Amino acid sequence: MTHRASRSPLTWLGGLLALYLLVPIVAFVARFAGSDERGFHVPGLWDALRVSLESATISAALIAAFGIPLASWLARSRGPVAKAIGVLVQLPLAIPPVMAGIVLIYLVGPYTTLGQFFGGRLTDSVAGVVIAQTFVSAPFLVIGAREAFATIDPALDEIAATLGHRPLARFFLISLRVAGPGIRAGLLLTWLRAIGEYGATVLLAYHPYSLPVFTYVRFSDTGIPDTQAPTALALGIAAVLLALNAVRWPARLRRQHLLPEPRAPRPATPTTLDLDLDLTAGSFRLRLSHRAASHRVAILGPSGSGKSMTLRAAAGLLGPGAGTVRYGDEPVTGVPTEARHIGFVPQSLSLLPGRTVWQQLLFGTDADPRLAAWWLRTLRLDGLDNRLPHQLSGGQRQRVSLAQALTREPRLVLLDEPFSALDAPVREELRRELRRLQRDMGLSTVLVTHDPEEAALLADEILVIDDGRLLQAGPRAEVYARPASPQVARLLGIPNLHRGTVAGPSTLSVGEAVIEVDAGELPVGTDVLWCVRPEHVAVNASGGYPATVVDHADVGTSVVLSVELAGGPALTARSTADLALTVGDGCRIHLDPAAITLWPRSDGAPVTAGAASSTPL
Numbered sequence: 142m143t144h145r146a147s148r149s150p151l152t153w154l155g156g157l158l159a160l161y162l163l164v165p166i167v168a169f170v171a172r173f174a175g176s177d178e179r180g181f182h183v184p185g186l187w188d189a190l191r192v193s194l195e196s197a198t199i200s201a202a203l204i205a206a207f208g209i210p211l212a213s214w215l216a217r218s219r220g221p222v223a224k225a226i227g228v229l230v231q232l233p234l235a236i237p238p239v240m241a242g243i244v245l246i247y248l249v250g251p252y253t254t255l256g257q258f259f260g261g262r263l264t265d266s267v268a269g270v271v272i273a274q275t276f277v278s279a280p281f282l283v284i285g286a287r288e289a290f291a292t293i294d295p296a297l298d299e300i301a302a303t304l305g306h307r308p309l310a311r312f313f314l315i316s317l318r319v320a321g322p323g324i325r326a327g328l329l330l331t332w333l334r335a336i337g338e339y340g341a342t343v344l345l346a347y348h349p350y351s352l353p354v355f356t357y358v359r360f361s362d363t364g365i366p367d368t369q370a371p372t373a374l375a376l377g378i379a380a381v382l383l384a385l386n387a388v389r390w391p392a393r394l395r396r397q398h399l400l401p402e403p404r405a406p407r408p409a410t411p412t413t414l415d416l417d418l419d420l421t422a423g424s425f426r427l428r429l430s431h432r433a434a435s436h437r438v439a440i441l442g443p444s445g446s447g448k449s450m451t452l453r454a455a456a457g458l459l460g461p462g463a464g465t466v467r468y469g470d471e472p473v474t475g476v477p478t479e480a481r482h483i484g485f486v487p488q489s490l491s492l493l494p495g496r497t498v499w500q501q502l503l504f505g506t507d508a509d510p511r512l513a514a515w516w517l518r519t520l521r522l523d524g525l526d527n528r529l530p531h532q533l534s535g536g537q538r539q540r541v542s543l544a545q546a547l548t549r550e551p552r553l554v555l556l557d558e559p560f561s562a563l564d565a566p567v568r569e570e571l572r573r574e575l576r577r578l579q580r581d582m583g584l585s586t587v588l589v590t591h592d593p594e595e596a597a598l599l600a601d602e603i604l605v606i607d608d609g610r611l612l613q614a615g616p617r618a619e620v621y622a623r624p625a626s627p628q629v630a631r632l633l634g635i636p637n638l639h640r641g642t643v644a645g646p647s648t649l650s651v652g653e654a655v656i657e658v659d660a661g662e663l664p665v666g667t668d669v670l671w672c673v674r675p676e677h678v679a680v681n682a683s684g685g686y687p688a689t690v691v692d693h694a695d696v697g698t699s700v701v702l703s704v705e706l707a708g709g710p711a712l713t714a715r716s717t718a719d720l721a722l723t724v725g726d727g728c729r730i731h732l733d734p735a736a737i738t739l740w741p742r743s744d745g746a747p748v749t750a751g752a753a754s755s756t757p758l
């Protein structure tokens with residue numbers, strides 16, 4: 142593979158450019174090494190070097206102080222103003238430096254207001270050198286840092302907010318730290334560009350000589366000989382700094398620490414969630430109003446339905462404009478996320494880069510080390526406390542996220558599809574773990590999921606949403622037993638959703654079969670959609686409807702059968718009994734009329750079976 146790549150024409154093309162860049166430098170170094178008179182004694186050389194080093198350092202410091210916040214804002218902003226500024230900051234890089242000098246004369250020249258205010262000292266002075274260097278070099282930092290900030294996972298900032306950190310602390314603890322390597326590289330290029338700046342400097346501050354101006358003056362006076370020393374100095378400084386920047390320093394040895402004596406969390410007071418949201422993102426509008434009765438809630442819906450948005454609005458991450466939010470009886474609409482004392486486990490399994498598991502757990506503003514030690518043990522993370530995120534498996538990362546959220550004893554934990562990226566056994570294990578915490582610790586949770594089984598396992602109250610609207614909300618048993626519409630039935634994963642026609646007050650014609658239902662007051666002949674859960678389809682029941690087995694799957698703990706009613710639809714049945722049936726066998730099935738839900742097809746409103754309610758057509 143490597144052998145082939147080395148012969149590719151592209152490799153040769155790249156090699157030629159590298160050679161072109163290298164040869165003049167090698168030629169210079171060879172001449173310089175063999176030269177008797179290298180020009181280090183030329184008067185003014187060391188002063189010029191000092192001016193360049195001082196001015197480049199001042200420039201780089203100024204650019205860092207103003208450019209890093211600018212780059213951070215540019216990375217987060219999408220509007221036309223940000224776009225315009227993004228283009229503007231590249232201009233000094235795109236125009237010839239001499240033109241940059243001319244432009245600057247209009248700002249700080251001796252006859253401008255600013256120039257006169259400073260008594261003409263902004264030109265032909267070190268200040269002038271700094272001004273020229275800053276203008277020309279700033280884009281290197283702003284562009285580099287903007288790219289570095291743009292790669293930061295936005296979930297990290299949200300996690301830090303839910304862990305109690307204010308915006309400025311988040312900037313220093315997350316953004317600056319994660320973007321650090323990119324910013325350092327940008328700053329180095331900025332400083333080197335400032336040292337090498339000639340075009341703008343020569344117009345704005347011919348005196349005192351900076352190293353490049355000094356070199357050009359010597360070149361004009363004496364030709365090549367006197368330029369060897371400054372060239373060697375500039376080359377040497379650049380080579381050393383770039384090489385240092387390229388070195389991968391060995392990771393600092395992480396200090397071993399003794400874990401404190403674990404302390405169990407205090408029993409939590411159950412907290413419910415009350416939402417009245419109306420918000421828009423692009424063309425998507427979310428409108429949702431619900432007051433939960435339970436402290437174990439699941440928000441269930443398909444991809445793109447607005448589940449994460451609902452959860453983030455509940456956490457305060459979308460600002461007070463998203464709508465009204467209450468935790469229990471306490472209004473929190475205007476309270477910033479960092480002051481809400483909640484736990485938030487995002488979908489992305491995001492952990493803080495470069496921090497060990499123990500540091501992740503202690504990242505919250507008021508994290509208690511003893512409690513962290515307890516969660517470390519309880520969530521079976523012992524022995525992993527010194528590991529970095531990339532040294533953890535998906536399930537371990539998920540546990541760390543959960544432990545991090547719990548170490549502050551939050552009043553409410555918001556979980557965004559926390560187990561979706563995990564394989565089945567780990568998912569099962571973590572679901573069990575969360576159920577235990579809900580039961581034993583009284584943990585209040587709001588879980589976002591698209592998995593009806595997960596919602597049923599981890600919540601007492603289900604909110605079914607689609608396309609930014611609440612379709613149904615209520616106690617788990619009620620929602621699962623009585624889906625409000627065929628759409629909810631589909632989202633709940635009920636496979637048996639079919640057409641039929643009301644044949645009498647308590648019968649439904651389905652294919653050639655007539656099944657018993659409670660049709661309420663629906664007139665005979667009404668076209669309906671009806672559904673029944675697989676566990677309510679009893680196979681080989683005495684006196685049931687004749688059917689044929691069309692599929693048979695043993696899924697380990699149970700058998701899933703597909704049984705076709707005579708001339709009618711195939712129904713999915715789930716049974717733990719040993720039915721000894723194979724495909725093609727005849728059987729009889731029984732459907733409990735109370736477990737069948739009907740909806741007239743004209744308006745989709747439910748006719749609740751068993752309740753004998755009448756539904757307007």
Ligand SMILES: Nc1ncnc2c1ncn2[C@@H]1O[C@H](COP(=O)(O)OP(=O)(O)OP(=O)(O)O)[C@@H](O)[C@H]1O
Nearest residue numbers: 422423424425443444445446447448449450451591
């Ligand atoms: N910043 C944004 N700008 C424009 N549209 C957005 C933005 N954020 C989300 N959306 C849109 O809002 C809708 C709801 O997004 P949300 O992330 O809440 O979906 P979800 O139900 O959590 O989906 P998933 O299960 O795939 O995570 C989606 O259609 C999404 O494309």
